Amino acid sequence: MQAAAEKKVLLKVDHLKQYFPVKTDSLFKPKAYVKAVDDISFHLYEGETLSIVGESGCGKSTTGRAILRLDEPTGGKVFFSGQNILDLNKKEMRKLRGDLQVIFQDPFASLNPRQTIKQILNEAMAIQNVVEKPNRMSRMLELLGYVGLPAEALDRYPHEFSGGQRQRIGIARALAVNPKLIICDEAVSALDVSIQAQILNLLKKLQHQFQLTFLFISHDLSVVRHISDRVMVMYLGKVVEIADKKALFDSPLHPYTQALLSSIPVPNPTLKRERIMLKGDVPSPINPPSGCRFHTRCPFATEKCKAEEPALREMGEKHFVSCHYAEKFR
């Protein structure tokens, strides 16, 4: 681990908001919005892996897409290498896209079924023009080597590969443009556990080899524990807790994080553990609860939680929590 002072911030997300309008029943009702991501701020250091965890619908994938401007954010700023990328025009943005890449969850859906692997890799290089034309063939073979696929793969179509192999192709495609940051949106969730481990180890190896920075979006805490340096927990479009992996897994301070962690299965049937069961469902993000968004399900909620929205407070070294009573849970 590098010393804190040496770390350089690669990506800084500042008060990011992503609202989606929803259809209302009546013409006269005011327009309603799903506040998928509601005013969140965080940053990513160069070369680290920050994981975003949370239940379905908490806004973790939306955050990833908003950073990439695949959906145009409603508000906020996204600084990449010091530059607010939301200010860039289309042309500048296209140029920058070489630095920001993405790997999606479903390896069956993320590759165009009508392109061979060669075309897929070649297109990526051609757009960003990272490799001169005569060198592209050797570069493609090199990329396949990095992700552990044979050279024969080039002339085949995505459907001829297994899930794990396709995800390797997705990774090779992302690497083709020499990115700095790769957003892995549930990159291993669709794979078998044994394949998950292979892909995670591959990602780690490549991160080391090419000094990549990962924003790793996942709902699977065991995966997150394996790959992350730091972890950010989201609930209903808000950041609930951010900390180093060890701090977060060893001493979670937010009741929601504690509940999440208590749900990880432990491979020891004799071990007795306290399972925190949450009541009810996640409330609708159209009309999120007032105050602390978690208060409707929090076993410790008080009147203050209903009225006042907690700020993200630093409780330990680089350990931020948004709970009024974080001190109590230490």
Added chain:
Amino acid sequence: MMMMFIIRRLMQTIPVVVGVTFVVFFIMQLVPGDPAVLLAGEGASKETIQAIREQLGLNRPLFVQYFDYLMNVFRGDFGVSLKNSQPVLDEILVRLPITMELAFFSIIFTIILGMTAGIISAIKPYSLTDSTVMIIALLGISLPSFWFGLMMMYFFSVKLQILPVAGWDSILHIILPALTLGAGGAAIVARMTRSSMLEVIRQDYIRTARAKGLRERVIIYKHALRNALIPVITVVGLQFGALLGGTVLVESIFAINGLGRMIVDAIRMRDLPMVQGGVLVASLVFVIVNLFVDVLYRFFNKRIELN
């Protein structure tokens, strides 16, 4: 591989075509009216009618007549018209090119207009443009061609006088019938293209393409449209069948001497060999087009195995 597939598909068409002859032959028997009576004319004696029946072999058992006919068809003999004793095949060979020409222009119109409208709608879904295009498409599906054809004729030929009313002499004569015949198909293709495009645009590989920094135009045409085309091709193929059926109406409205009109006239005259020959050729065309669509489909969709 592809050759084997085509041969196998061709073999499969034989029972289909034989089935068509069977159905048409027996349906024609159910239609009231005796060809011999019609041929003999009003007030003919029973003996005359009986003589005509014997001459045409209509007094033999139905199944004998049918198998006789079937054997002749395999030899390429479609029989002679009951009306004017001309070989049916000669008449069909004159009429078929006209109908094919009409169908060809209609399908071109269906594809171009339908796909363009579908793409325009899909690029900005739920926008005003999208709604307008889709409402027009709904009208296109709903309006019956006999009414639509007459309205077009009234507007373009009678009021504006820019296109000929009827007939089949020049390229100008083709426009109105082709529009009339293709309108319903174009509307269906437009809706299909739109929904198929919207489906594809949601896919992660489109997001990936955007994330790579590809231009929106290239994303739409190269990545989205090519994948969205697969179901559209099937629909276009099926539309061709509807189109052949539609020629019957459109050729009658615009007084075009094509195969469709020939069949209608023959039905009216109970000219059995003519009806059978016409329907048989029309269904052959349909079967061949479907085969062609299947081949095209496999060409476009690399995932479909050739078996």
